[in-house]
Each structure stands twice: as structure tokens, then as C-alpha cells.
Amino acid sequence: MxxxxxxxxxxxxxxxxxxxxxxxxxxxxxxxxxxxLPDAWYCVGQASGLTGKALRAVELNGEQIVIGRDASGAPFALRDRCPHRGMALSKGGFDGAELVCPFHGWRFSTEGRCRDVPTLSEHDAADFSKIVVQRFPVVESAGFVWVNPNLGAPGETASLPxxxxxxxxxxxxxxxxxxxxxxxxxxxxxxxxxxxxxxxxxxxxxxxxxxxxxxxxxxxxxxxxxxxxxxxxxxxxxxxxxxxxxxxxxxxxxxxxxxxxxxxxxxxxxxxxxxxxxxxxxxxxxxxxxxxxxxxxxxxxxxxxxxxxxxxxxxxxxxxxxxxxxxxxxxxxxxxxxxxxxxxxxxxxxxxxxxxxxxxxxxxxxxxxxxx
Ligand code: FES
Ligand SMILES: [Fe+2]
Missing domain, CATH: 3.90.380.10 (Naphthalene 1,2-dioxygenase Alpha Subunit; Chain A, domain 1)
Known part of the structure; x- marks a missing residue:
């Protein structure tokens, strides 16, 4: 050659x-x-510290993201922003199933769906089931958590280390x-x-x-x-x-x-x-x-x-x-x-x-x- x-x-x-x-x-x-590259897996930190009810705030490509593990132990990654007033959800609580916003107590599933708005009166007709927090694709490999910042299903991206x-x-x-x-x-x-x-x-x-x-x-x-x-x-x-x-x-x-x-x-x-x-x-x-x-x-x-x-x-x-x-x-x-x-x-x-x-x-x- x-x-x-x-x-x-x-x-x-x-x-x-x-x-x-x-x-x-x-x-x-x-x-x-x-x-x-917008559609690719990026390392957002070690998987080891992410246990039980821990939440971790991470940053990726200008996005604030909160990561944790759901009840089955699988990692989840949500935009770290409560849709109500923009509060960081990573500052709130997590009982292993739902994240609780520390500002007005709205609750979200690890899928990002709003599960409860505790300040609503029984007589309030508002429906919170349509309120969602953006969820990012997330996987674990080689002891690290990897997030794809692309919204939507990941396309063909390089395989994970x-x-x-x-x-x-x-x-x-x-x-x-x-x-x-x-x-x-x-x-x-x-x-x-x-x-x-x-x-x-x-x-x-x-x-x-x-x-x-x-x-x-x-x-x-x-x-x-x-x-x-x-x-x-x-x-x-x-x-x-x-x-x-x-x-x-x-x-x-x-x-x-x-x-x-x-x-x-x-x-x-x-x-x-x-x-x-x-x-x-x-x-x-x-x-x-x-x-x-x-x-x-x-x-x-x-x-x-x-x-x-x-x-x-x-x-x-x-x-x-x-x-x-x-x-x-x-x-x-x-x-x-x-x-x-x-x-x-x-x-x-x-x-x-x-x-x-x-x-x-x-x-x-x-x-x-x-x-x-
Ligand atoms: S800002 Fe999250 S509940 Fe109000
Ligand atoms: Fe170097």
C-alpha cells in the first residue's frame, strides 16, 4: 500500500x-x-452509585437530565424539569416508583407520566394524565449509564462499549x-x-x-x-x-x-x-x-x-x-x-x-x- x-x-x-x-x-x-451527533449513546456516569431511591442530576448536550432506577432495577432518564414551574426533579424525592417535585408536590412515574397533582380539589375538573416529562433512551454497559439525547426511538447508532x-x-x-x-x-x-x-x-x-x-x-x-x-x-x-x-x-x-x-x-x-x-x-x-x-x-x-x-x-x-x-x-x-x-x-x-x-x-x- x-x-x-x-x-x-x-x-x-x-x-x-x-x-x-x-x-x-x-x-x-x-x-x-x-x-x-444528536442520535448516539453518551456516557453520563457510573452505574454503581445509582441504587435504590437515589436520583442523580446529569448534563448532556445542554439538557439537564435526572437518572435513577425503576422498581425493576432498570435505569431511567427524564428531563430534569417539572412541567409545572420548571423545578429540577432531581432536587425532589423518589420512593422507588414515583418522583415528587419539591415545589408543589406533583408526582411523576419513572416513565415521565404525571400521576398526581395533590393540590387539586375533588371539585377541580382538570385532568393531569396528559402532563408528561420527556423521557430519554437509557441503557447500562461496562459499568456506566448511557443516554441518547435524541428524542424518539434511537436510530442506528454505534454499539455500546x-x-x-x-x-x-x-x-x-x-x-x-x-x-x-x-x-x-x-x-x-x-x-x-x-x-x-x-x-x-x-x-x-x-x-x-x-x-x-x-x-x-x-x-x-x-x-x-x-x-x-x-x-x-x-x-x-x-x-x-x-x-x-x-x-x-x-x-x-x-x-x-x-x-x-x-x-x-x-x-x-x-x-x-x-x-x-x-x-x-x-x-x-x-x-x-x-x-x-x-x-x-x-x-x-x-x-x-x-x-x-x-x-x-x-x-x-x-x-x-x-x-x-x-x-x-x-x-x-x-x-x-x-x-x-x-x-x-x-x-x-x-x-x-x-x-x-x-x-x-x-x-x-x-x-x-x-x-x-
Ligand atoms: S414546579 Fe413542580 S410541582 Fe410546581
Ligand atoms: Fe491525551
Whole structure:
């Protein structure tokens, strides 16, 4: 396969990708490319704390949402807004079956139907059965709650991250980044920043840039890179002993799945980007393992994971400030091709949804070379 360096056009921030069919441009609302995909599953937090009568307020794509579990233990997600006067339902009570608004006591089922307006007199003819709170599609996977902000039945969206082994331990770190969803998501597929941003001794002992050559192939709704780690790889890999196989998948809307295998030993490092508002994005990093000995390292690993995410957070916030002043990017060289692929995948998801046809991955298997 011949590969030549590619210079991408200067592009609008979180807006466009490389050269495209002009007819497709006409068809697609350009604003749609600047927003996070409207019909996709986003991680809204850990499932573990959501028990019994707990309610949790979460934010997704500018929506305030309240999540909890119904009587059967299934998660529910409702707009966190009482239709009466706009009160946050997450501030009220929940008896396991009904949410009670703390302002005037209206009661709602976990389906969002109004069940009672206690201030009504018997002689009041008003019918509250038509009053509803918007319900969002919600599912649980890999220890997290996932919400699709699209109103109505979810269309064809990327499958949810799952685990293909039984973990004996896990570690989760969350951090809010004051940057757009696209800019934050690009950091999940950007090999070029690693040497400069993540230069901690424990992650990258050598300061030298080395030539890398990796093959990327398309997978449903994304692409994957597989490789054998080398002895010069991160010390984190060496914790597993031996030379592990590493597979890193990116999947729409903003999911990075790193799977590390050394014989029967398994480690999964998952990162999810969630749009909170137009300029705030939640980064969630979850590490899972099936090696009991690693449980002892949890107190050490947590601050290191936080340090790693903070490195991304700081640099992304500064870059966002630059994009706010002048909203263009130059995607340049093979190391930036995965970033271009992100925009191509996103565009295809929007065009497929718009045309009511199945998503067709526009990517091909490719070998990329860069230095990092
Ligand atoms: S605002 Fe909710 S009952 Fe009045
Ligand atoms: Fe990073």
C-alpha cells in the first residue's frame, strides 16, 4: 500500500474534514457538523452509585437530565424539569416508583407520566394524565449509564462499549474539560500529542521521538489499530509481564477502547467523551483488569490516571481559547489522518441518518507513519 503525506485544507473548528463531494455539502446542514451527533449513546456516569431511591442530576448536550432506577432495577432518564414551574426533579424525592417535585408536590412515574397533582380539589375538573416529562433512551454497559439525547426511538447508532472479560478490579477518573466535544474527541485519536503532552516518566520514560508505523482498519462506526507492544513501550504495559498485544479502537460518537492482552491477563483502558454544553466536555477514563495483584496498585494508579487526564484537560483548554479567537485548524501529515477520519465518520453518520439509509464506513485499511 502506498502512503503519501497528506496536507488537509485549513478547516473550521469542529466543523469539517478533508475534501468532499460538493453535492453532499449541499445536502447537509453545516451547523450539524459543528454539533455533537444528536442520535448516539453518551456516557453520563457510573452505574454503581445509582441504587435504590437515589436520583442523580446529569448534563448532556445542554439538557439537564435526572437518572435513577425503576422498581425493576432498570435505569431511567427524564428531563430534569417539572412541567409545572420548571423545578429540577432531581432536587425532589423518589420512593422507588414515583418522583415528587419539591415545589408543589406533583408526582411523576419513572416513565415521565404525571400521576398526581395533590393540590387539586375533588371539585377541580382538570385532568393531569396528559402532563408528561420527556423521557430519554437509557441503557447500562461496562459499568456506566448511557443516554441518547435524541428524542424518539434511537436510530442506528454505534454499539455500546462492553467488556469481553470479567474484571476483578476497575478504576474510574472523570474530568470536565472547558473545550468543545470535537476538539476533546480529537485528542482520543491524535497520536501526535502524546510525546508532548503525556511526557510523565511513568508513561513515557524516553524523551526521544521515534518513527511509528501502524496499520489501521475500519470497524463498524470507527477504526482500529492493532500492534505488539515492544519492550520500549510504556512501563504500564510491562506491569503485565511479557509483551502484550494492544488494540486501540475509536468508535463514534467519542469512544476510545484500548484492549491489552498478555496471555490470560487482560487490561482495558476505556475513554469516553461526553458533550455537557457547547464548550464543556466530560472525559471519563475507566481502567479494568482481571489480574488480582493490580488491585494493590489502585491507590498509586488513581493519581497517575488523574494526572494523565489533567494533561489533556490543560492543553485542550488552551487550544480551545485559540480556536475561539480564530476557528480554523490545519490537519497535516499522516499523524493527523485519524483526526480527518473522525470528521468523515461523523459526516457519514449525519448523511446516513438524513437519507434514512444504513451507515457505511467510508474508511479503508491503511498503514500510517508518524513520529512520537
Ligand atoms: S414546579 Fe413542580 S410541582 Fe410546581
Ligand atoms: Fe491525551
Amino acid at each position: 502506498s502512503v503519501s503525506p497528506v496536507a488537509a485544507p485549513s478547516i473550521a473548528p469542529h466543523a469539517t474534514g478533508p475534501a468532499r463531494d460538493p453535492a453532499a455539502d449541499e445536502a447537509l446542514d453545516p451547523d450539524a457538523m459543528r454539533r455533537p 462492553a467488556l469481553d472479560f470479567d474484571p476483578v478490579g476497575s478504576l474510574v477518573v472523570e474530568l470536565v474539560v472547558e473545550a468543545s466535544f470535537d476538539l476533546t474527541t480529537l485528542s482520543l485519536v491524535d497520536p501526535g500529542h502524546v510525546a508532548f503532552v503525556h511526557d510523565s516518566w511513568w508513561f513515557r520514560p524516553s524523551k526521544e521521538l521515534r518513527e511509528k508505523k501502524k496499520t489501521f482498519r475500519p470497524v463498524p462506526h470507527g477504526f482500529v489499530m492493532s500492534s505488539h507492544a515492544t519492550t520500549t513501550s510504556s512501563p504500564v504495559y510491562r506491569l503485565l509481564g511479557g509483551v502484550p498485544d494492544v488494540e486501540i479502537e475509536f468508535r463514534l460518537p467519542g469512544v476510545r477502547l484500548e484492549r491489552i492482552t498478555a496471555g490470560p491477563k487482560r487490561l482495558a483502558n476505556y475513554t469516553f467523551a461526553t458533550p455537557l454544553t457547547a464548550n464543556r466536555t466530560l472525559l471519563t477514563n475507566a481502567l479494568y483488569w482481571n489480574i488480582p495483584g493490580l488491585n494493590l496498585l489502585k491507590p498509586v494508579a488513581r493519581p497517575l490516571m488523574r494526572q494523565f487526564l489533567t494533561q489533556d484537560q490543560q492543553v485542550l483548554q488552551h487550544a480551545q481559547a485559540g480556536l475561539d479567537r480564530k476557528p480554523t485548524m490545519v490537519l497535516f501529515g499522516q499523524g493527523d489522518l485519524p483526526s480527518q477520519w473522525y470528521f468523515r465518520l461523523k459526516r457519514e453518520a449525519l448523511e446516513a441518518a438524513r437519507a434514512g439509509r444504513p451507515f457505511e464506513n467510508p474508511l479503508e485499511t491503511r498503514e500510517l507513519r508518524w513520529r512520537s
